[in-house]
Amino acid sequence: GDSVTQMEGPVTLSEEAFLTINCTYTATGYPSLFWYVQYPGEGLQLLLKATKADDKGSNKGFEATYRKETTSFHLEKGSVQVSDSAVYFCALRSSGGYQKVTFGTGTKLQVIP
Amino acid sequence: NAGVTQTPKFQVLKTGQSMTLQCAQDMNHNSMYWYRQDPGMGLRLIYYSASEGTTDKGEVPNGYNVSRLNKREFSLRLESAAPSQTSVYFCASIQGEAGSPLHFGNGTRLTVT
Numbered sequence: 001g002d003s004v005t006q007m008e009g010p011v012t013l014s015e016e017a018f019l020t021i022n023c024t025y026t027a028t029g030y031p032s033l034f035w036y037v038q039y040p041g042e043g044l045q046l047l048l049k050a051t052k053a054d055d056k057g058s059n060k061g062f063e064a065t066y067r068k069e070t071t072s073f074h075l076e077k078g079s080v081q082v083s084d085s086a087v088y089f090c091a092l093r094s095s096g097g098y099q100k101v102t103f104g105t106g107t108k109l110q111v112i113p
Numbered sequence: 114n115a116g117v118t119q120t121p122k123f124q125v126l127k128t129g130q131s132m133t134l135q136c137a138q139d140m141n142h143n144s145m146y147w148y149r150q151d152p153g154m155g156l157r158l159i160y161y162s163a164s165e166g167t168t169d170k171g172e173v174p175n176g177y178n179v180s181r182l183n184k185r186e187f188s189l190r191l192e193s194a195a196p197s198q199t200s201v202y203f204c205a206s207i208q209g210e211a212g213s214p215l216h217f218g219n220g221t222r223l224t225v226t
Contacts (some may be wrong), residue, residue: 036214042219089156105154
């Protein structure tokens with residue numbers, strides 16, 4: 001079945017550091033890929049998405065590229081801020097059936113001033 | 114624009130008590146989902162409803178029942194609460210179009226003592 005593996009946290013960075021959170025997936029067909037962000041006490045919000053191979057999703061300075069050859073969708077940001085402290089979830093939506101959405105276990109990011 | 118609305122936000126139950134978590138969406142989405150979120154385990158699917166009038170089990174359905182009351186509303190019922198059901202519960206909905214993301218409510222934090 002479908003699965004998503006993302007790097008374990010927590011990740012602690014200083015403000016303005018470069019961020020990478022790794023995400024790899026297993027799926028049949030052509031899934032859509034997503035990054036969600038969860039701030040403390042809130043629900044998950046869509047951060048960015050990509051729907052086909054080589055697509056790059058971007059939002060709020062974050063980027064991720066859909067790499068079908070390596071089945072990866074790594075999240076990057078060039079300069080993190082304290083306000084980026086949150087939990088980040090990688091997810092995929094399968095292309096068939098009821099379009100199941102599968103989540104990774106989440107990576108907690110803490111940015112210190 | 115309300116999106117996905119969950120009630121209540123917090124609930125404390127004693128073992129053996131019952132309760133229903135309510136969820137409503139105003140985006141005319143066909144599919145709705147209930148997830149639970151536990152530390153270190155990401156989001157796990159409890160039940161989903163691909164369309165009005167249908168419901169199916171997800172990964173962790175034991176101890177829960179659901180009702181898709183109409184296209185807008187999808188409720189989750191705990192008939193006899195257990196401490197293992199202490200968790201944060203999220204309702205979500207999705208548009209049928211390929212590549213569309215899940216939209217989440219803000220969650221219900223449930224504690225069973």
